[in-house]
Amino acid sequence: MSNLDKIFNSVGARSLFKNKQVLQANYSPETIPHRDKEIEYIASILAPSLLGQKISNLFIYGKTGTGKTLSVQHVSNELSKRSKDSQVLRMEYINCKLKKVADTEYRIFAELINKLGGDVPKTGLPTDEVYRKFIDLLEKNNEKLFIVILDEIDQAVKKISDDFLYNLMRLNSELNKTQISIVGISNDAKFLEMIDPRVKSSLSEEELVFPPYNALQLQDILRKRAEEAFKSGVVSDGVIAKCAAYAAREHGDARRALDLLRVAGEIAERVSSPKIEIKHIDESNDKIERDKLLDIIESAPKQFQLVLFSIMNLAKDSKEAIFTGDVFNYYDDLCKKSHADILTQRRVSDILAEFDMLGLINARVISKGRKGRMREIKLAIPENLMERSKEILIKSLDFN
């Protein structure tokens, strides 16, 4: 028996997982613990829709991994089940963050049309044409109510501006048979302050806040899922608690907790441990962080990589802070040496801002009086990942 055979054959017997799906991000469980109140509230808002009455727009806010999406989808599924034969109601879920699917005004409407059974090209049509098609389709479909669930609505507004929301709500006046209601989900608390007051008051006719889970609630959730996901007796004492503690520290992010547990399981499996131990959680935490970071670096566009490479080199031989000007000069040289296109300082400034958002650097705008105003940049890549990051950059930049 070859080595490969051994690996393949033993995988079933040795596996700690019963059903790994349960820990995956897109899994939706039958019960959602500790969210009864929220679910009831959502249901009470949406309930009149069963009678074909126009419902209030609903705005939901909560940090990532607090069960917003899950709860809304749960209610929406129940509602759809109940309204299936009456044909008065239609609900569609759209995640505005999905790149290339629904992150522009055009694409959001194209996606809605597709879900309604229409056909619309991915690009090439004028936007108002898409609007018209959408309206036609709605009128033809005869449902009295159309509920749009816009997940990560803050992302969309940030990218597109808020008038697409305004347009969406204004459509109601152009529709005779159908009414549109919006359920907006956001994890940015400041989102509502950014948008047009008219849109704001209309969108948040009803508001609901999802508080973060505390450590005990997280434990509860984890325990339930772990029962389904792992074979019995696989999870050591304290593992669940540790997972919960890690995630509770990050604003009670349940998704994070589940990831942590799943990866810990994979690690334990790989080292052929019969059980998941606490140390695997620590490893898991490292691994998740590391993978996320390296993934960002590797998949970044070339110009981003060049800028990052400049920062890394500058950070190495000076312990003091680095400033925008330094980075740009280094970057400029680097581009000339490697015959790459050189971006303007304006653009590099934006790239630096994006790195800050991604958490690759910590940047702070400071003023040095007569010496100007600039970003003070500190690299946020941990020491132990520097070498690996650099390798990746050098490899993918391939300096001719």
Add this chain to the structure above:
DNA sequence: GTCAATTCACATGAAAGAGACCACGGTCTAGTG
């Protein structure tokens, strides 16, 4: 010494351009009967 004006080195915004991608309709071409 005090106070307002100045000045630096960018940050931040807005608008517009380049180039990739795509749909659509019209024209041309070659293949078929």
Add this chain to the structure above:
DNA sequence: CTAGACCGTGGTCTCTTTCATGTGAATTGACGA
């Protein structure tokens, strides 16, 4: 006669550039004590 190849037009989308405006405090210089 017709299916398919090949334009040109007109649209979106992303990444950039260009032009403009904003900004916080060290520095400067006028002023009065």
